[in-house]
Amino acid sequence: MSDSSLFAAANSLIGTWRDALSLTPVELRPILIACTLTSANYPKLLVPLVQQVLAEIEAGTFSVPTVPSTSPNAAASTSITPNNSNQVLDSQVRFIRRLRESIYKGSVLCGGPYGINALGAVNFALDPALSEAVNGYGPVRGPNSTLPADEYQKRGRDLFQTIYQHHTDPILTKIGNSSQDLVQSILSDTYGKVLADTALTTIAETELCLVATLVPLNVPPQLKSHVYGSRNVGVPMEQVQQLVTVAGTITSWVHGQVKSSI
Template identity: 20%
Template sequence: MSANLNPSPEFLSGLRALYHTNTNLSDLSPKENADSPWYMAAAIAFAAANRPNAVPVVFEYALTTVPKEEHALRLQIARKVRDGVFKAGMICGFPRVINALASLHKATPEELKDKETLRDRSMSVEQATKQGQAYFESTYGDTTAKTQSFLWDIFPDLEYYVTSFAYGFGYAHNSATSPIETSYAMISALIATDMPTQIAWHLAGAVRNGATPGEVRGIRNIAMTVSKEVGVVWKDEVPDVKDEGSVLLDH
């Protein structure tokens, strides 16, 4: 897919099927369609791969799976894409997120746009740090101390920022994207930007946050399919998740 081409409905339907394996897509209810994370993962992979014009195409396709009178479900879709892309910005870079969200904004109906922040702007740094530490622990499990020590060792400011702001203010907020979906957002952005070490971390983190290995693998497949379509080439093998939740390299 060149930079000027957008994904076709057939391509997007194929991505949707990668998550809903062994399911007749026409049997999914409007709520199941809105709850599904496939479109968020696809939008993030496009955004992270610097294809911002594809993001609203994914969004508009997702909207077709929910009747127009189902405002709450359509707003859920809009917020999930926006918040997922925002969270991915701490991985793929905010210039790409700005371009993706700007493109999405133009295509979003007025009634599906937010006028206020989803996050609490009055949250103190202490509150953010506490919230971030809890979310970090839920994601990294028994590797938390080792990972945070590593971040502190290479640059203390990095560990402080990651725990208090990236995790505390950014990732831990879950009104639009759940902890599982937040892990999916990280995985999609990391795959599209060829970061195998961190992909492995967050494949395992998604399972810790409650996803099944099969569901995680569906998100991985979506991100890889989008990335291949737009020309991403991985220098190393892309990690996969084992059924018990650990990771292995894809051969």
């Protein structure tokens, strides 16, 4: 399929995937699709995905949840339905910040280059004013949020324990037998600094983003771990299984596009 044909069919295709995630909160569906497209290395489809959601926010048909940064594990239960231009911009900014954060978190699994390409596609979809408004917030993990190294280690260990529960020590021991440096990096950096931050996405949302990211990577042990990890942080198993199925459908579609272009 040529790019022109692809973009002509994009809204319908994306809409089908969003509808298929019927057990997932509506606002989170495009974010999970974006995580899968990032990991499948098909960032070009992020442009119509983002533009579709921004148009829905402007039309007042898409509500953006608020996750107070002062409440580390707050559920995304309240939402903003914009009814004036300021609220439209605020809602669009919040959606893009949450989308960026989710892709960034997923990139610790699928790799920096994939994350760079995806985040570049997201930014390409924004008009200059919206891009400026989003970037005006600066980094989520700014200099004022820096913790001592041992605090990151503890925070990472606590999150790892929450996700893997009684499997925590066996998993860390197995990884440590291969590389002690990897264990330290996983706990301090991946979990402590990146995944444990809940300013924009809750732990449950983060776990779903990781599941969506892992499906295209074809790594069954890690996918299985985070499927059960999602359940351990309160996501119904039916919702997680549906996500795996839809992410698999997206991945198969991407493979078909890549194969047909060779």
